[in-house]
Amino acid sequence: MSPTILVTGGAGFIGSHTCVALAAAGYAPLVLDNFCNSDVRVFERLARIIGSAPRFVEGDVRDRALLDRLFAEQPIAGVIHFAGLKSVGESVSDPLAYYDNNVHGSLVLAAAMEAASVHTLIFSSSATVYGATDRLPIGEGEALQPTNPYGHSKQMVEQALADLQRSDPRWRITLLRYFNPVGAHESGLIGEHPHGKPNNLMPYVSQVAVGLRDKLAVHGGDYPTPDGTGVRDYVHVMDLAEGHVAALRHAERQAGLATLNLGTGRGTSVLEVVKAFERASGRSIAYEIGPRRTGDVPSNWADPALAQATLGWRAQRGIDQMCADSWRWQQANPRGYES
Numbered sequence: 571m572s573p574t575i576l577v578t579g580g581a582g583f584i585g586s587h588t589c590v591a592l593a594a595a596g597y598a599p600l601v602l603d604n605f606c607n608s609d610v611r612v613f614e615r616l617a618r619i620i621g622s623a624p625r626f627v628e629g630d631v632r633d634r635a636l637l638d639r640l641f642a643e644q645p646i647a648g649v650i651h652f653a654g655l656k657s658v659g660e661s662v663s664d665p666l667a668y669y670d671n672n673v674h675g676s677l678v679l680a681a682a683m684e685a686a687s688v689h690t691l692i693f694s695s696s697a698t699v700y701g702a703t704d705r706l707p708i709g710e711g712e713a714l715q716p717t718n719p720y721g722h723s724k725q726m727v728e729q730a731l732a733d734l735q736r737s738d739p740r741w742r743i744t745l746l747r748y749f750n751p752v753g754a755h756e757s758g759l760i761g762e763h764p765h766g767k768p769n770n771l772m773p774y775v776s777q778v779a780v781g782l783r784d785k786l787a788v789h790g791g792d793y794p795t796p797d798g799t800g801v802r803d804y805v806h807v808m809d810l811a812e813g814h815v816a817a818l819r820h821a822e823r824q825a826g827l828a829t830l831n832l833g834t835g836r837g838t839s840v841l842e843v844v845k846a847f848e849r850a851s852g853r854s855i856a857y858e859i860g861p862r863r864t865g866d867v868p869s870n871w872a873d874p875a876l877a878q879a880t881l882g883w884r885a886q887r888g889i890d891q892m893c894a895d896s897w898r899w900q901q902a903n904p905r906g907y908e909s
């Protein structure tokens with residue numbers, strides 16, 4: 571019998587790829603998603619990759635009665651909690667939506683798990699909790715000083731879950747701080763398709779390559795970095811997905827709280843991403859260097875050593891594969907799952 575893992579937000583970008591990794595590792599993902607930022611057609615694609623579609627329930631993670639029913643009816647061994655909102659800019663203009671969805675949602679879920687005696691939880695945190703720091707690479711012990719409501723919401727959930735674990739040693743909680751997730755499954759069947767104009771670099775670059783947008787605005791060319799553009803730790807979404815499987819395996823071995831960076835430990839500049847995407851796609855990417863974006867830091871990249879020591883996990887895929895896989899998805903699905 572494959573252990574059932576409840577995957578909240580499992581229809582989304584990282585969640586859908588994690589369903590693939592879970593199925594490959596012998597788990598049965600059960601998705602709970604309200605589709606506020608995803609498309610139900612992802613399940614047809616997952617069926618083509620996995621062989622059968624993961625089971626899914628349409629609903630909200632804040633719906634306690636629904637969660638109680640799910641835990642009562644299904645033999646859920648653990649939970650991976652992706653469901654939440656993730657736009658930094660939107661969190662500034664609508665903070666209550668972020669505290670409600672991300673913080674309240676996580677508390678409702680944890681309370682339902684406690685009531686059902688399910689104690690294994692993997693939480694999607696973010697490198698955004700570190701805020702601005704000039705000490706690189708960033709280790710998990712770095713001070714947390716997020717600079718926006720989205721980041722505060724992640725920090726609050728981390729704190730609540732750490733306190734919960736301290737209150738009851740049966741909990742097996744892993745807080746995963748992702749750096750910059752990009753790429754797509756190598757099949758090109760699933761990937762990221764933001765609604766409207768992308769905020770993030772990789773989807774923007776791939777939309778320029780496919781002809782949906784004219785040119786990339788590079789946010790700042792005067793940073794103290796080798797080429798003047800911002801440097802980030804891009805991590806392939808399938809590496810992240812496999813990191814979640816490694817975290818589940820770890821939780822099966824050991825109770826407690828683990829807080830881990832998931833990144834590659836390598837920084838790549840905006841212009842290096844543009845060049846790698848040009849190589850992968852064979853297209854030229856028009857860009858223009860403009861002003862810095864408010865709130866951006868010059869550089870950040872992870873120290874991934876603790877994840878390697880704890881989980882035996884390290885990122886395997888480099889920037890060329892991230893771009894090649896993003897391009898395969900983008901080219902085959904220029905309008906996402908509508909294509």
Ligand code: NAD
Pocket residue numbers: 578579580581582583584585602603604605606607608629630631632651652653654655656671675694695696697748749750751
């Ligand atoms: P995504 O928006 O593609 O996926 C989130 C999924 O959760 C979507 O399918 C959405 O419909 C669902 N959802 C949102 N609120 C819900 C609710 N209340 N109930 C049920 N379902 C709900 O985002 P993603 O990129 O896959 O991110 C997944 C998680 O990882 C998020 O918590 C995000 O904050 C975190 N994270 C993402 C990044 C990134 O850059 N993508 C980086 C660090 C952390």
Ligand code: WQD
Pocket residue numbers: 656658695696697698749750751769770771772774786787788789790799800801802840863866
């Ligand atoms: C990367 C680099 C930009 C767009 C964000 C969130 C973070 C996390 C990951 C969720 C920067 C530059 C970007 C563009 C550009 N998400 N850029 N032109 O800002 O590192 O992180 O996503 O947790 O919380 O803040 O990622 O992809 O937006 O930017 O020049 O059109 O690309 O300035 O240097 P970021 P990003």
